[in-house]
Amino acid sequence: MTAIQTRDLTKRYGDVVALDGLDLTVREGEVFGFLGPNGAGKSTTINILLGLSTPTDGSGQVLGHDIESESRAVRERIGLLPDRYEPYERLTAREHLEYAIAAKDTADDADALLDRTGLAPEARDRVAGDYSKGMRQRLALAMALVGEPDLLVLDEPSSGLDPAGIAEMRELLREEAADGTTVFFSSHHLSEVEAVCDRVGILRAGRLTTVDTIEGLRERLQSESTVTLAVDSLPDIDLTESPGVSSVTPTDSGLRVACTASAKATVVRRVAEATTVRDVAIDDASLDDLFAALTAEADEPAPRRSKEGDSQRREVDA
Numbered sequence: 054m055t056a057i058q059t060r061d062l063t064k065r066y067g068d069v070v071a072l073d074g075l076d077l078t079v080r081e082g083e084v085f086g087f088l089g090p091n092g093a094g095k096s097t098t099i100n101i102l103l104g105l106s107t108p109t110d111g112s113g114q115v116l117g118h119d120i121e122s123e124s125r126a127v128r129e130r131i132g133l134l135p136d137r138y139e140p141y142e143r144l145t146a147r148e149h150l151e152y153a154i155a156a157k158d159t160a161d162d163a164d165a166l167l168d169r170t171g172l173a174p175e176a177r178d179r180v181a182g183d184y185s186k187g188m189r190q191r192l193a194l195a196m197a198l199v200g201e202p203d204l205l206v207l208d209e210p211s212s213g214l215d216p217a218g219i220a221e222m223r224e225l226l227r228e229e230a231a232d233g234t235t236v237f238f239s240s241h242h243l244s245e246v247e248a249v250c251d252r253v254g255i256l257r258a259g260r261l262t263t264v265d266t267i268e269g270l271r272e273r274l275q276s277e278s279t280v281t282l283a284v285d286s287l288p289d290i291d292l293t294e295s296p297g298v299s300s301v302t303p304t305d306s307g308l309r310v311a312c313t314a315s316a317k318a319t320v321v322r323r324v325a326e327a328t329t330v331r332d333v334a335i336d337d338a339s340l341d342d343l344f345a346a347l348t349a350e351a352d353e354p355a356p357r358r359s360k361e362g363d364s365q366r367r368e369v370d371a
Contacts (some may be wrong), residue, residue: 081235116204194207
């Protein structure tokens, strides 16, 4: 089952191609990270999925509803946290939640939602115009949870949050996914994406350059991991015979092995069969490194998409 499905989704503003033939599938119940540099087309995609903007070409469905003819039904089943959310300055957090609960005609408890997103009780009856950016973000996330949505669409959800708030948000997303909610979010905080996402899609200049798991991206780019093992005695084996192992270095307490992502389990297993392993530490390539490599790939000249009557269009970030 799919929560989001698009085919050849395209958005043009005159000569500017903001979104170029997007084919995207997001499965029900997964946490999907939607990444890309500023101007890549992420917000354009979200606006089209929500029915707030009309595609120039292509089609899409969200939770089984057509994004153009059934956009209202789409919005009734999603929770949205927009980028740069601005609350009504004269309303309190409680009043914001009560309004959202009434609008969706649900039986949610405002305090229970604010408890989940960590807005302090003493702040809930203060006007939101006095809130910090982090407090506004906690309020916006609570509003997105009203009605137990089947799909959460979050645009930069950790914006303005301190490290503790980011950790709480990650835990909340894991809880929602465990309950069957699909989570679709864009973020510039790649460590956050790496911590919670089942898969990620990377958008560049309106084109989806790749969709994969984090491990899949590491394997695709042949990025190496470092496996450090503390052992009772050095094993009498040649790990360099194992596919994916590039180097083995003895240390004071054991071995340091450089290998591809797919070779990690084999390295640990072979060493454990030959000696007692007291500790294992794995240092993987970060998502920041993978993202930089993939967006650099996307900057290389690529075949142009051709359509009759559109051969002269130029592609720019939007």
